Amino acid sequence: MNPFRYARADDAADAVALVTAGGTAAFLGGGTNLVDLMRETVARPDSLVDVSGLSDEITETDTGGLLIGAAVRNTALAGHLAVRTRYPLLSRAILGGASAQIRNMATVGGNILQRTRCTYFYDTAGSRCNKRDPGAGCDAIDGFNRIHAILDASPECVATNPSDMCVALAALDATVHIRSLGGARTIAFTDLHRTPGETPEYDTVLEPGDLIVAVELPALPFSAQSTYRKVRDRASYAFALVSVAAALDVQDGRVRDVRLALGGVAHRPWRAWKAEAALRGAPATAQSYRDAADAELADARPLSDNGFKIELARRTIVAVLTELAGPDGEAA
Amino acid sequence: MSIIINGSPAALPADPRTSLLDLLRDTLSLPGTKKGCNQGACGACTVLVDGDRILSCLALAVQYDGRHVTTIEGLAEDGALHPLQQAFVVHDGFQCGYCTPGQICSAIGMAAEAKRGIPSHVSEDLSADVVLTRAELQERMSGNLCRCGAHNGIIDAISEYNTEVAA
Incomplete structure (x- = not known):
């Protein structure tokens, strides 16, 4: 690990001032990803600004939603009663990720900004990676790419976003509250993460000095009817090959409204806008779910080793929607 | 700046x-906490903080200025x-023993989480009281690997301990 300076921020303004004071400073949350990246010298900040002691509160908003401080630990968020009862897909997504020890350490802000687990990204000694070293090339595209992206990849990068929590936040129309030297602003969660394009070194649209201070969940009347399913190589403590976060509102045998997002398939948590559009107003049947999945996955492009993800995503979408519809839906 | 390890204050590193692990092992001569993968994949280094x-x-x-850390050395009284x-001994919850300190610290933290009502990936009802079934224990302990394959004895030991605590 390269040497760095360490400072603990007293509040958000202090944190932003410290991190923009010059050099290559980075914010530090629980450290579960950044410390590892620094040890592997994938990340080489010259100073760390510790924001893990800032807002760790979860509060009700005036509009019936929840405001979640960026320093809330993953365990605390997943275990919060309002989240368990009103947004179970978020609890389930978090509980599906990492291990209990890591969830106890990891913050919400850090989870959002965790970096890909592409093995070539981590392999500083032996692999080319445009995300780690812009312009170097990508050894994943023609390498072992079983875990890589099927949607919106570029010739420069086929990495996936590894977060489970982010898939649920994408489905829930969350908003990210950001503090910077210029003041405070908000951004839609689905606009935060980028497609890789020609600049995969940028995971998000955040600028240097932008600090995530909170995530806001809007009220969603049917979000209690929601879940998260994660498909992986072993039953626990593994990253998703494919995951699905969904909330479903079925009335009189038809889909009145739906929220759907996928994980493990793209450079960002993938909001399934096309599938949602296909589902609204459609009969709550397995055929509708298959048609919606097909609409979403029509643009999927497999690499040499990950073609299975397209069918896996299709089947997982259908299975999750069928489960959520329950007896109100109709088996086809 | 100081950190409290098993009840005794220690200076934080310059x-x-x-890492907290290296502080424990190399500076404070508390080698009970083990270094396995050193990248968050094996759980051998698990300790309790508050x-x-x-x-x-x-x-x-x-990052742990002022916090109370408990390691395997701090458990026996x-x-x-x-x-x-004792339950690990009775149930053969280890072979080589390298993962054992992490397993035991993890299981103690796990019991506290269950008592607070924190659900797990395998909990069917997220709002129900936690019942530590075998499936729940296996899921909740999945962050601690045992390369010898003593997992059945480990789960037996933890299961007995939790039953006695609950009784």
């Missing part, structure tokens, strides 16, 4: 690169094994 189980390999020691340590 070099912020020092009662919560964390991975000391991914923890920068400077007056030379008597902690009941969970």
